[in-house]
Amino acid sequence: MRIANKMYKMLRSVVIAVFSVILISNAIHALDLEVFDLTHAQDGDAIAWPIYPQYNFTILQRGLTEDGYWLEYNAFEMAEHSGTHMDAPCHFGEGGLRVHQIPLEKLVGPGVIINVKSKVENNNDYRLALSDIQDWENKYNIIPDGAIVFMNAGWSQKYPNKTLVFGSDDHMDPTTFHFPGWHEDTVDWLLKNRNIHVIGGDTPSFDYGLSTTYPVHKLLGANNIPGMENVANLDSIPESGSIIYVAAFKIYDGSGSPSRVFATVSGATNNWSSKCLIILMGIFYCRSY
Incomplete structure (x- = not known):
């Protein structure tokens, strides 16, 4: 019974670790845009x-105001x-x-x-x-x-x-x-x-x-x-x-x-820091169970 319990805990730890790595990987991948x-x-x-x-662009203000701060604003007209x-x-x-x-x-x-x-x-x-x-x-x-x-x-x-x-x-x-x-x-x-x-x-x-x-x-x-x-x-x-x-x-x-x-x-970039984070998180979860 103890052996079965131990095997179950080990299997659970592995499953949790694998799914955690997948979830973290997907989250990082989604942000890697x-x-x-x-x-x-x-x-x-x-x-x-x-x-x-046709397009028409008019500069209405571009420069220092009387109060000494910079200000820009324009008007445009177009189809x-x-x-x-x-x-x-x-x-x-x-x-x-x-x-x-x-x-x-x-x-x-x-x-x-x-x-x-x-x-x-x-x-x-x-x-x-x-x-x-x-x-x-x-x-x-x-x-x-x-x-x-x-x-x-x-x-x-x-x-x-x-x-x-x-x-x-x-x-x-x-x-x-x-x-x-x-x-x-x-x-x-x-x-x-x-x-x-x-x-x-x-x-x-x-x-x-x-x-x-x-x-x-x-x-x-x-x-x-x-x-x-x-x-x-x-x-x-x-x-x-x-x-x-x-x-x-x-x-x-x-x-x-x-x-x-x-x-x-x-996934447009090859993010090595993300891969390292995934590995570290996987090890952390494995050691936690």
């Missing part, structure tokens, strides 16, 4: 569709749909959600980056196809629930050169624009078969440049899905494994919003 900025700066070079007013920005569903969907009505939990989700850079090298008019989605899922598994799905066409590197971004020398005539986007059949399939929070990419529109009817905008609007345009730095994050956040201004009644988009990736 690297953060990536996916946003172009809002300034006078911010890309906006030709019909929208909702400027630079890195979100399209609210109401933008192309009558009765769709406006910016302030979009639930915050719908603006965060697992990052899914569909890399089509090789497809657009010789075809600025490329539209992301269902085969691109299938290729991603064959490589990384099924798109997770609540995903934020971005097309990476390598367009961020062209920004803010309007000739390169719009694919045209005439920045005021959208009928001359040539840049990649999403195919409406692909988006339709995603909306029917996957649980998606946000769809977008690094080009000025998620409809391709030659579109005149904007079917992808209409699909997202009808299904109350926000869209993102002019996302930056998609090469900086993995195609799978990030969490993406769309920090849009909460503009009351807005049809869109400039946004600070960023991603976190866990």
Whole structure:
């Protein structure tokens, strides 16, 4: 009986130690985050569709006050749909959600980056196809629930050169624009078969440049899905494994919003101090029983 008791205590100690190490490891791993900025700066070079007013920034105070302390404040004016920005569903969907009505939990989700850079090298008019989605899922598994799905066409590197971004020398005539986007059949399939929070990419529109009817905008609007345009730095994050956040201004009644988009990736660093702590905690628990 004593031997059985002793064996039981030893086994319990080992189990407790193992589970403690796992819990501590997971906790440290969760805090071991690297953060990536996916946003172009809002300034006078911010890309906006030709019909929208351009960005305007006015310095109202920058210097010492009469009382001798430093003070800065400014005013800015811009279109909702400027630079890195979100399209609210109401933008192309009558009765769709406006910016302030979009639930915050719908603006965060697992990052899914569909890399089509090789497809657009010789075809600025490329539209992301269902085969691109299938290729991603064959490589990384099924798109997770609540995903934020971005097309990476390598367009961020062209920004803010309007000739390169719009694919045209005439920045005021959208009928001359040539840049990649999403195919409406692909988006339709995603909306029917996957649980998606946000769809977008690094080009000025998620409809391709030659579109005149904007079917992808209409699909997202009808299904109350926000869209993102002019996302930056998609090469900086993995195609799978990030969490993406769309920090849009909460503009009351807005049809869109400039946004600070960023991603976190866990376990991005090789933290030897964390590993040592895990080992020490394991030894402590083993000796405690």
